[in-house]
Amino acid sequence: MARYITQRLVYMVITMFLIATFTFFLMKFLPGTPLSAADRLSEEQQAVVLAKYGLDDPVPVQYFNYMVNLVQGDLGISFQFDNREVTTIILDRIGPSLQIGLQAMIIGTLLGMLLGLVSAIYHNGFLDYGSTFTAVIGQSVPSFVFAGIFQYFVGVKLGWFPVALWGTWEHTVMPTLSLAIFPLAIAARFMRTEMLEVMGSDYITTARAKGVNKFGVVFKHGVRNALIPLITVLGPLAVGLMTGTLVIESIFAVPGIGDQFVKSINTNDFPIIMGTTLFFAFFFIIIVLVIDLLYGIIDPRIRLAEGE
Amino acid sequence: MKKANWLLLVLVLALSMFLAACSGGDDSDTGSDGGSDGGDGEDTEGSGDTEQVLNLMETAEIPTMDVSMATDAVAFQWLGSTMDGLYRLGEEAKPEPAIAEDHEVSEDGINWTFNLREDATWSNGDPVTANDFVYAWQRAVDPDTGSEYGPYMLGGVIDNATEIADGDKPVEELGVEATDDYTLEVTLEKATPYFESMTAFGTFLPLNESFVEEAGEDYALEADTLLSNGPFKFTEWNQSEGWTLEKNEDYWDADNVQLEEINVSVVKETSTGVNLYNNGEVDRASLTAEYVDEYRSSEDYRVIEEPTLFYLKMNQENEILANENARKAIQMIMDRQSMVETILNNGSIAATGDIPKNFTTHPETEEDFRDINGDLVETNKEEAQELWSTAKEELGIDEAEIGYLGGDTETSKNMDAYLKSQLEELEGLTVNVQAVPFQERLDRDTAMDYDLQNSGWGPDYIDPNTFLNMWVTDGANNKTGYSNEEYDALIEEAGDELALEPVERYENFLEAEKILIQDDAVIAPLYQRATAYLWNSSVKDVGVNPMGADFDYKYAYKE
C-alpha cells in the first residue's frame, strides 16, 4: 500500500509539472500583456511594468522563475488587479466555492441515492419511472437553466430565499440546489443499476430464502454492497461540480473561484488563469487519488488487481 | 406493504434530519465571518425609507484604488466617491470648488495658482495640503510607477510631464509646486482652456505622501490601506463580494452629505440584478434590451445618457478600407435608427458625428455642437451601393473579405451579428466576426491588427478636443493610419494659437469634425450610449457626470 501511494504521489508531481509547463507555454502563445494600452506608456515605463511582472527576461528564464516561485507557492501578481497576488486572490475565493460544492455534493448524492433506491425497490413500478425520469431530466438539462428558473420562481416569485449575493447561509441555498441536481441525477441512476444488480445476486436470494423480509434485505445486504461502486462516480461528479460552479457562481453572484476564472478569461489575466488552472488540476488530482485509495481500502479485490 | 412504506418514511425523515444538521453547521460557520453583511441587507429592506443607506451593484470588481494606476470606470467611480480633487464636477458637469477654493490664471493661460481650503483633512486626521497634489502628480508621471493614465493625462498639459515619463528629466522638474501649504502653483506646457475640468479627473487627485510611502506595496489593497478626503470612506472592501462605504465625518463639506452608507455588490448578470432589484435588495439595476420592453412602463424606469460614442474604426492599412469610397459606403449602409431602437433599446441615440450630443456648447451662441454641425452621416442604402461599386472598380475587385473585431458581451454579440448582416448588404462583401475580450481588443488596436473594429470613446475632460485630438497623424489612439495635414493643422491651431480664443477655437473643431467624418470618412459613427435603469424613485439627487466618476453620491439622499 505504501509503495502504491508513493508511486501515485510521484505521478501527481509529474502531472502537476506537466500541466504547469503546458499552461505556461500556452499563455506565452496568447496575445496580451499587462500593458493594456502600450502606446500610452513611454518605453521607459513599459520596461518598468514588464520588469514588475518579470516579463523582461527571456522566456526560458521566465519559465525557470515561474517554476521556482510555484514550488514556493507564489503564483505571481494579477494583471487586472493592481499589485494583488494570485495566491491571495485564489485563497480568498476558495471558501464559497468549496462550501456550495460540498453542500451540493452531499445533498445531491444522498437524495440521489434515495431516489435510486426507491427506483430499485419498486422496479418497473410507477415510482421507478417517476424517479428515473427525474434523474434523466436532471442529467440532461443544463444546470444554468435550472439556476435561472430557481432564481426567478423561488427567489423572486416565492421569495423563499435570497435571489443572489453572498453572506448568510440562506444565500447558499439556491446555488447549492442548482448545483446539486447533477450529482443527484448521476447518483440516482447509478444507485438504481447497482441495486438491481445486487438484488439479483445469489446471496440476496439466499437471504430472502432464509426468510429475511424484503426491506431487511435491501438495507442490510443491498445498500451496503451497492455503495462500494458508487465511490467510482464521485470523481466524475466532482468534475461535474467544478464545471457547474463556473456558471452557477456568476448567476448567483457568488464570489467564488469559478466566477473569478471566467472573469479572468474575459480579461486575459494570465497569471490568474494559470493559477486557477493549477489549482483546479491539483484539486482534481487529489480527488482522484483519494477516491482510488478509498476504493482500495473498501474493496479488497482492487488491491489484488493493482498487482498486475 | 404498509410496514414497508413506513420504513421508507423513516428513512426520508432520517435523511432530512441529517441534511438539516449539515446545513445547520454551515450556518454557524458563515454566520461568524460574513454575518454582518447579510444583517445590514435585511435591516434596510424593512425600513429603507428613512435609513440613508444606498445599495448598489457593479458588474466588475475594483481593479485598483491607487489614484495613479486607475484606468477604468469602476475605479474612477469609487475614487470619485471617496476623494476630492482641486475641483469636483457639480450640476451640469460644471466644476465646483472642492479642495481648491478658487484659482487665478495668468494672462497667457500658462500659470495657474490654486488657493486651497484650510479645513480639508484626510480621514487619518492629516490636513490636505498643496504638497499632496505635488506628490500625487509627480508619482503619476514617474516612470517607476508604471502609470498608464499619468503620462496620458498630464503629458502635453503639465510642463515637462512627457519628458519625465520618458525618463529624460527628473520628476522634480514637473510643473507643479507648493508655494506654501495651501497654495498650489501649476505651470502648463501650453494654454489649456479645459484644465479646470481636468482637475476633477481621477488621475489628478491628491495623495498623502507619508501614508502612501508607509503602506508601500500594500497601498490601496485593503480598506485600511486607503485614505479618503472626500464625502465617503471605505469601511469594508472584500474584493470579490463587494465593498461598503460610510459617510466620512471628517470631510470638510460633511454637512452636505446625507447618505450614511453605500453598499456595493458585484453582480455580473443582468437578470440577477433585476431580480435583486425586484426583491428590494438594491436601489438600482441596469437593464438590457429585453428587460426594457418589460419595464419601460415602470415608474422606476430611468434612462441616463452619456457622452460616450461608439463607432466602427476602419484600419486604412487594409487595402479595401484605404479606399475612401469603400469607407463612405460602410458609413452609409448601416441603419442606425433600428439598431438603437431594437438591439440596444435603452435610450441610446444614433450617432451622426464624432462629438456626442449634449456634451459641449458653442461659447457664444450656446448651441450644441451636434446641432451646429448636424448629421454628418446618414443612412442611404442606394448611395452606399453606388459608392461601393465605385470602390470595387477603383480597387479592381469583385468580392472583398474583411475582418471585424467585436466585443464579447451579450449585447455586443447581437450588435456584431446585426452589423455583419448590414455590412454584407454591400454586394460581394464578406465580414468575418471575431469576438475578443476587451483587453485583447485593446492589444490588437495598439498593434493595428484589425480591419474593422467596434470601438468606443468617452471624454477625459469636457472639451471637443478629447474626441478630436486622437485622430491627428500618429496620435496614440488613432491607430487607423489616418493622416491629413489639414486636419492636423486645425487641431494644432486650436491647441496653440487659438487656445485663448474660445470662439475661433470652437469653429476649428467644427471644421475638423466635418473633415474627419464627412470628407475623409475615417470612422463610421454608430451610437451614443445611454443606459436604462430600474432606479428606486426614493433615491434623490444623484449627480450624473459625463466623465470620471459616472455618478456623484455626495448630495444624494433617500426620501
Place this chain on the structure above:
Amino acid sequence: MDNHKPNKDLFVPVDTREDDSEKISRPSLSFWQDSFIRLRKNVGAMIGLVVLILLIVMAAIGPSLNEYDQFEQDLSRAKMPPKIEGMGWLGMDGTLSTVQTNDSLDQAETNALMRFNNDEDYIETTVLNDGSNGEPAEVEAVYDVYAAKDMEEQNFWFGTDGLGRDLFTRAWEGTRISLYIAFLAAAIDMVIGVAYGGISAYYGGRVDNYMQRIIEVLIGVPNLVIVILMILILEPGILSITIALTITGWISMARIVRGQILKLKNQEFVLASRTLGAPDGRILRKHLIPNVLSLIIINTMFTIPSAIFFEAFLSFIGLGLPTPLASLGTLVEDGFQSLQIYPHILFFPALIISLIMIAFNMLADGLRDAFDPKMRE
C-alpha cells in the same frame, strides 16, 4: 379400472436419428442479432432511438421547412412570440401578455397598455383584481403581436430572436452543428482511444508500461480546464471546439479498451489464432476489436451527449461559436438572457438539447443492457 389403463399401443418410440440430438431447436443468433432482439424489447431504448432519429431528421430537413433563412434579419419582426396555426391552446398563438399591478386601477391599466406601446387596437385588457378588496389592482393585457405588425399571414413556429431571425430555422441549424461537433468529437475519441488502448494492451510489456504511465499523467489533467485553454488559443470555431473536446476525451476510451483486451488476449481463441500464424494486425482486427465493440459503442453513446453539453457550457462562459453561427449552446445562452421576458427564445433550444441528452442516455442504457449476456433470458 381397466379403462384407466392406457393402451400400450398408443406409445410409439420416436424415430431418433443420430444427428438430431445435435440439432439446435432455436434459430441460431449471432451476438448482434441477439442483442438487437433484446434492444427492441427495451421500451426506453426504443423511445430514445425514435426520438433521436426524429431529431436527426429534423436537423437535416428542419431548416428548409419554411421560407426563412437562419441569418436573415429583420428588426421590425424582432422578438416575435411563437405561433403555430391551430396550436393556440398550447400557448403558441403569437401573443404576449403582461400583468401589471398598481395601487390604482387606472394606473395599472395605463401601465399594461404602455407595456405594448399603447397599441390599443391589438391589446385586450382584463381586470384580474380591481383593487376593491384592499389589495393592489391587477390588470392583464394580451397583445396580438402578429396582428399589430400586420404579419398575420406569417407564422414563426418557434418565434424570432432579438434580431428578427426565425428561431425554428436556427434551432434546427443549431441542432445540426451541435450534433456534428458531438459526432465528430466522439469519432475522433473512438479512433484514438481504441488505437491507443488496443496497442497498449496487445503488445503489453514495456510498451504497455510506457503508454500507461502517459495515461496516468494525463488522467490527472482536468479536461474542463484544458478545453478552455485550448479554445483560448485556437479561437472558437466548429473545428477548434471539436479538437479541444478530443484532447483529453479519448483517455477513458483507451482505458476501457485496454482493460477489455487484456482480459481477452490470453483466451484460447486468440492463442489458437496466433498458433495458426495470424499476424498481430489480424488478431487485433478480427478477434479483439469485435469483442470489445459493444463496450466501445456504449462508451461512445455517452460521449456524444457530454460533448453537446460541453459545447453549451463553453457558449455560456463566452467561448462558444462566433456569431452569427447557431449551435444549441449559443442559442441557449442567447435565450438565457431573456428567460424572464421572452422565454420562448430559451425554451425550444433548451428542449431540443434536453431531448438529445435524454434520448442518447436512454439508448445507451438500453444498449448496455442489450449487450450484457447476463440479461439474456
